[in-house]
Amino acid sequence: MNAALQNVIASSRKIAFLGGAGLSTESGIPDFRSSDGIYKARKAYGVPPEVLLSHDFFEEYPEIFFDYYRKNLLYPDAKPNNAHKALAKLEQDGKLNAVITQNIDNLHQLAGSRHVLELHGSVCRNHCIKCRRFYPVETIMQAKGVPYCECGGIIKPDVVLYGEGLDQRVLMDSIRAIREADTMIVGGTSLAVYPAAGLIDYFTGKNLVLINLSETPRDSDATLCVHEKIGEALSFVLED
Ligand code: CNA
Numbered sequence: 001m002n003a004a005l006q007n008v009i010a011s012s013r014k015i016a017f018l019g020g021a022g023l024s025t026e027s028g029i030p031d032f033r034s035s036d037g038i039y040k041a042r043k044a045y046g047v048p049p050e051v052l053l054s055h056d057f058f059e060e061y062p063e064i065f066f067d068y069y070r071k072n073l074l075y076p077d078a079k080p081n082n083a084h085k086a087l088a089k090l091e092q093d094g095k096l097n098a099v100i101t102q103n104i105d106n107l108h109q110l111a112g113s114r115h116v117l118e119l120h121g122s123v124c125r126n127h128c129i130k131c132r133r134f135y136p137v138e139t140i141m142q143a144k145g146v147p148y149c150e151c152g153g154i155i156k157p158d159v160v161l162y163g164e165g166l167d168q169r170v171l172m173d174s175i176r177a178i179r180e181a182d183t184m185i186v187g188g189t190s191l192a193v194y195p196a197a198g199l200i201d202y203f204t205g206k207n208l209v210l211i212n213l214s215e216t217p218r219d220s221d222a223t224l225c226v227h228e229k230i231g232e233a234l235s236f237v238l239e240d
Contacts, residue, residue: 002226002228005226005233005234006236008183008207013095014097014180014182014183016096016100016177017098017185017187018184018185018186018187019102019187019188020102020188020193021102021188024078024081026081026082027079029078029105030072031190033190041068049068049072052065052068053065053068053069054163056163058156062154069140070140073104074141075105076137078105079107080107080111081107081231083188083230084113086237088108088113089237089238098173100177100178102120104159117174118170119160119166119170119171119174119196120159121167123140123157125157126140126147126157126158127155128151128154128156130151130152133149135149139155140157143155171195175199181205183205183207184200184205185211186200186208186222190216191216200221206223207223208221208223209223211233212226212227213227213228215227
């Protein structure tokens with residue numbers, strides 16, 4: 001158990017959490033940049049995920065986009081792990097004001113978190129690009145090839161693709177939560193994807209905690225750096 005991490009959380013009154021794909025690896029969803037991550041995509045498709053998941057690629061090669069998307073981004077059986085559960089408990093205890101996530105997997109909500117700001121959208125929401133009709137994730141999973149709406153439009157996941165802008169309301173709410181926080185915990189993210197990674201710069205509170213397996217470009221800015229699995233590092237929260 002990490003005593004320093006325990007002390008920071010015990011003394012915090014308003015925590016803002018910013019997380020990424022590393023949060024869900026302990027739930028069996030690979031991240032992009034670890035050695036066993038989906039970077040293997042480059043081998044299978046000849047291009048990296050940033051290209052496969054770009055707006056231009058979606059428009060030009062929707063069949064390949066949906067093939068990659070279905071095989072690599074949909075994990076209907078994944079369950080929240082101790083990291084998701086600990087963050088939900090901190091919110092229930094009145095200590096955490098927002099989970100800001102780059103993840104699209106819905107696991108924070110499944111763990112019970114209520115104030116979740118999804119910077120990159122969610123696989124659970126899908127809309128026809130023509131008539132805006134809503135479709136659940138099952139429609140995307142069950143469709144063969146490109147999923148089409150009854151009106152003939154393509155059904156597009158509400159996931160922010162590379163080259164697309166973030167939802168400004170979600171971004172503003174995230175900045176507000178970070179500005180109000182006395183502690184910011186950043187976990188399971190390589191801090192390589194902007195503007196999400198730049199959100200740290202809005203934090204002016206007391207404790208900046210980074211919990212990540214590998215080093216990040218912002219380690220030197222942190223008041224506490226924990227290079228452990230985040231589900232293990234935060235599991236003490238569930239024992240209280
Ligand atoms: P990333 O660039 O793949 O980085 C993940 C980081 O997490 C790495 O630095 C790892 O060292 C670290 N890590 C892995 N496992 C753990 C663990 N158990 N505990 C602590 N640290 C761990 O992912 P980012 O989120 O930084 O990149 C942003 C992209 C990846 C976003 O656009 C996401 O939408 C996208 N993504 C999301 C998911 C998901 O929703 N679960 C999965 C894969 C990619």
